[in-house]
Amino acid sequence: MEENRAEWLSHLSNEIVSDAHGNLLDAYVVALEGWRRGLTLRWHVKDSEKFKEMRTWFVDKPGQLFSLTSKDRTHYFFRTRGDKVTNEAVDIGRDKEKTKQALLKKGVSVPEGKQFTEEASNEEIVDYTSHLGFPVVIKPTDGSFGRGVISNITSSGEFEHSLEYVRGNLGYQDVIVEQYIPGKEYRIYVVGDKVVGAMNRIPPNVTADGINSIKALIEIKNEERGLNPRLVSCPILVNEEVEDFIGRKGYTLDTIPEKGLHVALSEKTNISIGGDPIDALDELPEYVKEASVKALHAVPGLEHGAVDLIVHQDNSNVYIIELNPTAQLGGLLYPIQGKSRDIPKAIIDYYFPETKGINTAEVNTFFDFHDVLDPLQSRDAFVTTVTPCPQEKLFTKKYIVSGDVLDIGYHRGLRKQAFERFLHGYIMTLEEGDIEVVVGGTDPEMVDDFKNGFWEDEERGQVIEIQVEDYYEPIKVGFEIKTDLKTQIEDLKMYKQELEATERELKKAELKRRKYYSSLSWKATMPIRLVGSITKKFKN
Template identity: 55%
Template sequence: MDNINEEWLSHLQPSMIENAQGYQLDAYLMALEGWRRGLTLKWHVKDSEKFKDMRTWYVEKPGHLFSLSSKERVHYFFKTRGDLVSNGAVDIGKDKQQTKVHLEREGVRTPQGQELTQLESIDFAKEVANKVGYPVVVKPSDGSYGRGVFTNIGTEEDLENAINYIQKTLEINDIIIEEHIPGDEHRLYVVGDKVVGAMLREPANVIGNGENTVKQLIDIKNEQKKRNPRLVSCLIKQNPETRHFIEKQGYTLKSVLPEGEKLYLTDKSNISIGGDPISVTDELPQSVKDVAVAAVKAIPGLVHSAVDLIVDRSGDQVEGVVLELNPTAQIGGLVFPMKG
């Protein structure tokens, strides 16, 4: 938190974005930047003009569809995605298994694994996990916001519990079992041949000061997040899952954390559940950026996209291992990081 910059960007003053914060921020940022550059900005409603042919969702509420035009041309946008991205690319990006197939075909490293459906037995799932090699990751084939993602599973019992939760509690049939790659999770944003932004996604955490309890530290950090236009809707929740994770590390919400000690509150790095976006655009090795660019090129019709990847530093070289692509990505964490 030492490097927080609450001045942000000179053309994005708080009064301009007070009604477009959190997950609603992305379309506004894109539209505002086009308008700032002298383009004509027009907001649209569902199924108007070119949007009848574009993949969109949850657009009954205004503020997600817009166009930017000059004298020569006009382009249409759904949130952060422009009309040069094909519907086929969007469909592939939403399907984690199809994404893996395309990445592997083009030689882009991605975790090894296999897709399963509800029709396949738990015993078969255990065979797949043994083939992949523990620890494994279990996640829905089509999902977002970290919903139903279980990482670093080391036993058959935990594997079965995870699958039952996804398929029975969340009522999601198709899942992927894949190898667990150690490393830090990042989101890179690629436009054409260039990475234009990158952030480390650090799981929700607090740092002790020797005085405040864990609960108080969470409250303090949430107050800081409320001052960030993107993170105002991404507060750390003090729910049973959080409490259980804290207790596994020998603490409770009432514990006073020693000064300087960092306590992680979850093993999921999603910004939407309280994770910290930390800007690392200038720090990431070019080799990792090249992997992200190659991943986007592996999908036909994809000209810009977010790339979620693990930075694996366990070997002789730093490697990027692609987890998934998001053609309609949230960029608020890249523009308004927690640090950087």
């Protein structure tokens, strides 16, 4: 997999988003954009404030619900979807048949097909398919992430087998059967009347090196995907479906393909099951963009979202497959080829147009996602407000301090001095016994003056030498005392040993309890205890 990291957005680097994966990534990048523009950012628990009225799902754990407030108004967001998108639009977008009817009503081309409820028999569906003509696609009415979707079915026998698999094995009784459209598939993100991102999603695949088996190649590629903030949570899964697919091509997982051979592992293009995102905005013809905007606005109240479509390989006609009001952005932000597209910027521009002039690409700060969510996870609060983002230019320095400087009290003292100077940054212990201290603030004099603080606590830290370097990396708001990797490992071992010791004591106590209850003395005194309990009841 060839990752084109140089094209990723520098203000959304891997380091900045490292605490947010999956759906948390989508919420974090949109919230971060608004926060960096000076908007007040708050994170919410389920059913807090306006979220009682908004369509949301799987939000028992915090991290997907947030609000942004300017001087004039507040907007609420679930992942990437803001409150300008109506509940009615969400309901239509989540139902494939309702989406199809809305598109047809506005003259938007969709693949010909029909929805069948659980009342429909398999024979009825097979009969319809024979009249529709092959190839076809079968998919659940309410499926997602490509689950239950089988495409390019070319015969009645293959269709009957697929139908039984989807309805019987997977349990999706409500299904849609529609014509298969050969061509290039795109996911396009539209905000208002503008296409702001597009990607071509390639089905899961590996490229042979002539040495490794298909299974080993998948493992190697998954390691590479782990370096991508979006793909780290979307490994290629080795399952029965993959084995069946490559089996039809004459391969097994142990096959060592010829060097340079491109081996497809599925026909599904979903990123979540191992597909590859390729940036495609610059290659997208204008008529395809226009079709995307028209499709989005075919659903009233769908102000922004993703449009999935196929451009027919023979006649270049555009067919809309799905609309997604709550689409993930990771593939557009972190493609493996091409440019990253700043969708969060477009979304915040749409909700807070008065902030358009603020260039957050030059803002070098971010916030600790875990620290912000901790009060919500512990149920100590229903809403948390993030410390405001510094709006002026940030001056930063890195200090390497040598000497007897490892006392935790000394580190806490330095943190106190940073707070007193309104500085952000961290302290980290290095393997050599030195400490690395990074500080940043809007006042360059305070940043430079911090150096004097290293010498002030001689009781807990004796400084021998201080090296000063310029620092250009992103800086987290607040001040963190980090432990070195060695200390973390030692602490982890200690906690593990304590846990194991506790478990051993619990087992011993349980054995004693069992021996006691099975002992002769316990059994012999049973009548006495019984009489005692009856007497106690009468007294009460």
